[in-house]
Amino acid sequence: MNAPYETTFPRLLDKQVAANPTRIAMQEKRYGIWLPITWEQYADQVRATAHGLASLGVRRGDIVAVLGDNRPEWIVTELAAQSIGAAVVGIYPTSLDDEIVHILQMSSADVVVAEDQEQVDKLIKVRDQLDRQPTVVYYDPHGLETYHHDWLMEFVDLERRGRAWGQDKPSWYDEQVAAGHHDDVAVVCTTSGTTSLPKLARLSHANLLTMATHLTELDVLGPKDRFVSFLPLAWIGEQMTAVACGLLRGLTLSFPESAETQRLDLREIGPSVMFSPPRIWESMLSDVQVRIDEAGWLKRKVFGLGYGIGDRMAERRVNGKSSGVLGALLLFIANVIALRPVRDQLGLTRIRYAYTGGAPLSPDVFRFFHAIGVNLKQIYGQTEICGIAVLHHNDDVRFHTVGVPLAGTELRIADDGEILLRSPSVFGGYLNNEAATAEAKTDDGWLHTGDAGYLEDGHLVVIDRAKDVQTAPDGSLFSAAFIENKIKFSPYVEEAVIFGRDEITAMVVIDPGTTGSWAEQNRIGYTTYTDLAANPAVGELLRAEVHRANQDLPEAIRVRRFALLFKQLDPDDDEITRTRKVRRSVIDERYAELIAALERGDEVVTLTNTVTYQDGTSVEREVTMPVHDLTSYQPPANAKPRPVWSSRA
Numbered sequence: 001m002n003a004p005y006e007t008t009f010p011r012l013l014d015k016q017v018a019a020n021p022t023r024i025a026m027q028e029k030r031y032g033i034w035l036p037i038t039w040e041q042y043a044d045q046v047r048a049t050a051h052g053l054a055s056l057g058v059r060r061g062d063i064v065a066v067l068g069d070n071r072p073e074w075i076v077t078e079l080a081a082q083s084i085g086a087a088v089v090g091i092y093p094t095s096l097d098d099e100i101v102h103i104l105q106m107s108s109a110d111v112v113v114a115e116d117q118e119q120v121d122k123l124i125k126v127r128d129q130l131d132r133q134p135t136v137v138y139y140d141p142h143g144l145e146t147y148h149h150d151w152l153m154e155f156v157d158l159e160r161r162g163r164a165w166g167q168d169k170p171s172w173y174d175e176q177v178a179a180g181h182h183d184d185v186a187v188v189c190t191t192s193g194t195t196s197l198p199k200l201a202r203l204s205h206a207n208l209l210t211m212a213t214h215l216t217e218l219d220v221l222g223p224k225d226r227f228v229s230f231l232p233l234a235w236i237g238e239q240m241t242a243v244a245c246g247l248l249r250g251l252t253l254s255f256p257e258s259a260e261t262q263r264l265d266l267r268e269i270g271p272s273v274m275f276s277p278p279r280i281w282e283s284m285l286s287d288v289q290v291r292i293d294e295a296g297w298l299k300r301k302v303f304g305l306g307y308g309i310g311d312r313m314a315e316r317r318v319n320g321k322s323s324g325v326l327g328a329l330l331l332f333i334a335n336v337i338a339l340r341p342v343r344d345q346l347g348l349t350r351i352r353y354a355y356t357g358g359a360p361l362s363p364d365v366f367r368f369f370h371a372i373g374v375n376l377k378q379i380y381g382q383t384e385i386c387g388i389a390v391l392h393h394n395d396d397v398r399f400h401t402v403g404v405p406l407a408g409t410e411l412r413i414a415d416d417g418e419i420l421l422r423s424p425s426v427f428g429g430y431l432n433n434e435a436a437t438a439e440a441k442t443d444d445g446w447l448h449t450g451d452a453g454y455l456e457d458g459h460l461v462v463i464d465r466a467k468d469v470q471t472a473p474d475g476s477l478f479s480a481a482f483i484e485n486k487i488k489f490s491p492y493v494e495e496a497v498i499f500g501r502d503e504i505t506a507m508v509v510i511d512p513g514t515t516g517s518w519a520e521q522n523r524i525g526y527t528t529y530t531d532l533a534a535n536p537a538v539g540e541l542l543r544a545e546v547h548r549a550n551q552d553l554p555e556a557i558r559v560r561r562f563a564l565l566f567k568q569l570d571p572d573d574d575e576i577t578r579t580r581k582v583r584r585s586v587i588d589e590r591y592a593e594l595i596a597a598l599e600r601g602d603e604v605v606t607l608t609n610t611v612t613y614q615d616g617t618s619v620e621r622e623v624t625m626p627v628h629d630l631t632s633y634q635p636p637a638n639a640k641p642r643p644v645w646s647s648r649a
Helices: 009-019 039-055 072-083 097-107 117-129 155-165 172-179 205-218 236-249 262-269 278-294 297-318 324-346 363-371 434-440 480-488 512-521 529-534 536-550 584-590 592-600
Strands: 024-030 033-038 063-067 087-091 111-114 135-138 152-154 185-190 200-204 226-228 252-255 273-276 353-356 376-380 410-413 418-422 447-456 459-465 493-499 504-510 559-564 604-612 618-629
Touching: 009 039, 009 072, 009 172, 009 205, 009 236, 024 039, 024 072, 033 039, 039 072, 039 155, 039 172, 063 072, 063 097, 063 117, 072 087, 072 111, 072 172, 072 236, 087 097, 097 117, 097 200, 111 117, 117 135, 135 155, 152 155, 185 205, 185 236, 200 205, 205 236, 226 236, 226 262, 226 273, 236 273, 262 324, 273 278, 278 297, 278 324, 278 353, 278 363, 278 512, 297 324, 297 363, 363 376, 363 480, 410 447, 434 447, 459 480, 480 493, 480 504, 480 536, 493 592, 504 536, 504 592, 512 529, 512 536, 529 536, 529 618, 536 559, 536 618, 559 592, 584 592, 592 604, 592 618
Parallel strands: 024 252, 063 087, 063 111, 087 185, 111 135, 135 152, 226 252, 273 353, 353 376, 504 559
Antiparallel strands: 024 033, 185 200, 410 418, 418 447, 447 459, 493 504, 559 618, 604 618
16 A cells, blocks of 8 residues: 555545544534534545535636635535645635735635635625636525525535536546545645735645654554644644644544634543644643632642642653652642643643644743643644644653654754755645745755754754844844743733844733733723723733743843733734734834834833724724833832742743
8 A cells, every 4th residue: 555645635535434434533513512424424525525616617736715714614625626636725714805815816716615604705805806706605604695696605505516416427536536646736825924925835745644644653643533623724733733644544623613612622522632833822821820820829739739740740751751659659649639630621631742833832831731741742844844844752852942853854954044944745836936936945855944043962943033033232142032932921911022132122912811800800990901901000010020031031131121012913904924923024114113112211102003993984093001111120029929830940
C-alpha cells in the first residue's frame, strides 16, 4: 500500500469507511443533543455533494469557497471538491466585504458554500463586484425562507441534485477519486495577512499528509481519539489537525453548538488532542486565575499546595528526570485534591497532546499548564509549510523554545538570523502571485519564514519577526513580543503592544470579562468598556500588573509608561488579523498620537474616536486616556504577592 503522503484525502476517506464503517466520524451538537455521523454516512454525503458540485459545473482544477463556522457540511464540501479534483478555499466567518471579494476574485470560485443568513447577506452585497458571480449554497436555512435568488440553493437540495445527477453515472465518482494525485492542490489557505490582504497558499494532499504522518508518528493518534473542532477551518492549524490528522488516523471530530456553549461542549467531549493559538490558552489561564482569586482562603491554600507539587514534578519531567516514589505519591495526592478538578473545569481531563502555535506563548503560561498536568507543546510553522515544522517532544519541553524540527524537516539559520525551513510540506506557491512566491521560497526549496531566531542545544528559539527585532539602549537585541507576553500573563490584560527603543512604552487592552469581574467585586461602577478602561482604580490595578511583569525583565527593556486603550483591538478595523495577530503597521499609523504622547511622557492623551452605527451614520467623539508612569512606581504595602502559578524565572 502507498505511504500516506502518496495518497489523497478522498482515498483516505474510503480507507476509513472500509475499516470502520459504523464508527462515529463526526458529531454535531444541535439543541443540546450530539448528532453522530458514521464514516459510512460521511462518505455517502461526500459522494452526493461531489455529484452536486459537478452538476453546477465544478471541474478538476477549480476552487470551491466555503464561508462559515465549523460544521459537518464544511468538511463534506471540502472532501467533495477534492474527490472530483477541485480544491477548497476557506474564508473566515468574520471576514468583511473587501477580504471576501479579494479571496473570491483571486480564486475564481464559481461556487461558494455559506453557513447562514449572515454570510449569505455578505455575498449578496458583494456579488456584483465579482468578475465571476458564483452560485451560493447555504447549510443553515433559518431566516432564508423568503430569499428567492435563482443562484441561491440549500445544501440539502445540492445533495438531492447530486444524487439525481449521479444515477446514470454509477462509476464516475470512483473514477474521479482514482484519478486524483497526491500532488494535486487540496486546500488554498489564506495567510495571516499582518501587513495587507492575505495571500492564498496552495497546499497539496502530499504537503498536508506528509506533515500529518510525521506528527502522528511522533504523537501517536488513532480512531479512539477525539478532537473538538471550534477554530475556523480557514486556519491552517484546524486543517492540520481536524482534516489531515483526522482522516489519516480516523479521529472523531466534534462540532460545538455555538461559541457560547463551546467551553461546556469541550468539557462534555473531553478531547484527547487539542491545538489552539495562544489566546485560547491565555483565556483558560485567566479563567482559572479569576476563579482562584474569588475562592475562599482554604481553596486557595489547597490549590497553592497542589500547584507547588505539580510545578516541581513538571520541571523534573520536562528535564527528563524521574519523580521518584515520594514525588509520584505527592503528585497523586495533588492531582486528586487540586489539579484534576482544574483540568476538569477546562475540559482537559482526557487530554494526551495539547499544542499551541500561530504566535508566541508566554513561558509563564506554558509552565502553568504543565504544572496542572497538561502535556502542552509548542508548534512552530507557517501556512506555507502546513502549519508545523518544529515542535516539542514529550518530556523535552523547554518553555522558552519551540522545540526541534519534525522528521523530514531541515532547519538552518541564515547569516542575518532569519529562520529557513525545508521539507516536503513546503507549499507549491501563492495563487496568482509569482513574485511573492519567489520571495518566499528559493529554487532549492528553502522557505524564508521572515522570523529571527537561533538554536540552543538543537532547540529553536524564536525571537520575533525579523523586521520587529529591536535593539535596547544597552545594545542587546530584544523582542517586543516577549515583553508583550509578560504583560499578557496578567488575567486582566487581553492584548499589549510595545513601542519605543530608547524607552519602552506600551498600549494595553484590558480583558473586559476579568477586569469587569474585579470591578464588580470591588463595587466599582461602570457602563461601557471605555468607562471601565478609564477608571482610576482600574488604572492602578493595571499599574501593579505591568510593574509585576517588569520584575521578570532586564532593566533596559522594562516598560516605563503605558496607556489603557479605550477600546478592544478589532479585526474588522484591521488592527489584528482573524487569528488575532497584531497588525503593527496599522497600530503605528492609527495610534500615532498615543505613541508620541507615551514617548514624550505626557500625563494624558486625547484621541478622536469615530463611532459608526448600524444605519451607517457616524459620529466623532474625543476620548481622553491617562498615561501611567512606572519610572518611580512603588506597589502599595497591601499589594497581593505574585500568584503561586507564575514563573520563578
